[in-house]
Amino acid sequence: MTNPGLPDLVRSPTSPGRRAQRTVAGVPLRLLLVLGALSAFGPISMDLYLPALPRLADALGTSASASQLTMTSCMVGLALGQLVTGPVTDAYGRRTPVLVGLAVFAAASLLCALSTDILVLVALRFIQGAAGGAAIVIARAAVRDRYDTEAAAQVFSLLVVVTAVAPVVAPIVGGQLLRWTTWPGLFNALAVIGVLLLALTARSLPESLPVGARTSGGRTALRSHAAILLRDGDFLGFTAVLALGCGILFAYIIMSPFVLQGAYELDAQTFAVVFAVNSAGLLAVGRWGAILVARRGAAATLRRGLVIGGVGSAALLVAVASGAGLVVLLPILFLTVSSVSLVMPTATALGLAHHGDRAGTAGGVMGLAQFGLSGAIVPLVSINGTNPVLMALTMTGSGTLALLVGTLLLARRRRTEKSR
Template structure:
């Protein structure tokens, strides 16, 4: 960009695009128990409609990331958003859970383009320190989706069924398509693209996989995502079936946690410039480990719901220090490979992270199961983080020489 600034509206649109995951799942979270009853399936099969979407998001990012390195950011982005809106309509008319799960898979594949391209655009424009702040800002914007979506879904359930919620997603998809078409410029000029065909495009991903730090941080992101997605997938059943909350009551709990996530994202933005993304990541993981194990203890002792909710809120807030800093550190050495490394991060976050909760829930969904699974994933993420820190810097893949457009000092001008 010639003026070396990024309009605030562009950052807001990028934040909305990274919200494809929450939008795809959170709007109909309050309706998930009703969906399983309407289709006559078990809770685990109902969760399959979420799992298939998460898998789609993971694979879609892995494909769309390298494609955006070769063809630029805009075309894959607009095609993916348009397809996501069409699949939302199709989901509304799914006759059974198998068809719905298949359509959700395709919906996730399409939505993955929005998530992966938004991250790649940030890396196109900012260096590591500024990128960590921008990713925090995107997470703050993205956190509004879990605030608005469950509340909207819960209220829409008064006047429609779960099918009507997918029609609402269609309208949201059309709005996002218009915003992206009008507000997102091309950030990867032709001179910096991969032009040698599918083999060279795949080679970008191979180069990323040789970077032990990037792969390690991708694992941290996946395990951190597993902690969050365990709450997302098990939460409706734990809160509604286990603790007697109504769909509307659960939507308010979910929204309160999302507001905490947004507030903590703002805190991370303020502190990361002083402490650095690596230290903020360690702090976030330490908080997550402490709060999840405390929650596991509270669940085993059958302490009041208020205690569980307080610890759950702290755990969700810690995600705001884990995800943006992990993402910035993983992408640090990859400029023209930003799409490829973003795809790897998406595969880990939505593939590894998205499968943990539903797989564990096959043995039954209880408060203790949810808490213990979150504690195990948080602990594993902390262990991997320490292992990554011990990888010598010289063993990492050679840095991509392509410079970002904006240094750390440019963020304040561009986002204000």
């Protein structure tokens, strides 16, 4: 359901002198692509240079765990960037902050390419992530500006499909670029992507938050919004489910280069293909999720995703512990990772359901939990190195906790709805 009081971004006008826009589920295709690209900033930032992580460690004379910190600092930056930018967009609108964030992202990417010290690179990756966080939280808020819960879940599911293009393409491109360049060249590519997306966003993303709907009152309003969010058990619960569900994905993203290229001896190009196949699973399941939400609702779709993720991650641990080979391991990994496409959009939509007038702040809090939790957990558990059992344990812990919290939360929600 669209909000009639806001500018029309979701219909396809056919007024005189204008050509009808192509739409997907009622959303203009160009807008959907822009929002998807903004949502994909995290995967783009991390996945393009995933095949180069071992080479980066060798080139800078550092350890695998230290090179993983470049991934962690980016995720922490993405988390804090969303937390800071969210309230800003509630007060000043969505468009200007995202343009500034994209410009800073491109500049930080160029500086990353020039880095010769791992600590400098870690710091620049934090800045890069913080700038990219603006894009992620604004894409999320722009959807909530226009849609209620069930419709928002469908649109978020479509964005997962668009977002999945990034991890499908990025590691393949990164692996192929490594044939002709070294790891700094991949950061130059990220800078180019940032500039192109800046131009596309400036042209195709109109303001979605009218002046009259913006927050006033400065810090007082921010404290009020924060207090409302912290008192909302459903919001906190779905935020926890989102963060834990994404923990499966981030553990895989950060650890799999070392596990698959190290313990299972895949080369960079083969790893990129495996990563792309799993990303294609995210894409396919995300599209199925949009259909499932339309038929069964967001809660039922979330429940299904949590069960698949919990059971899949447990099966992955059993397979790794028993010494099963890649023939067994890769299909289970595919299923487990793909389940995140059912969890992310539905948990986000359900968490934002009652916070349309503070969507930026709420989205920032969700982003902080989503990226901050995984950004902290993965390096802590892999501080002494990464191996297949450790990756499987981390994914299983995230999947099991997400299933437990989500089951309790959805059961309470169902009882509340029946009592009304």
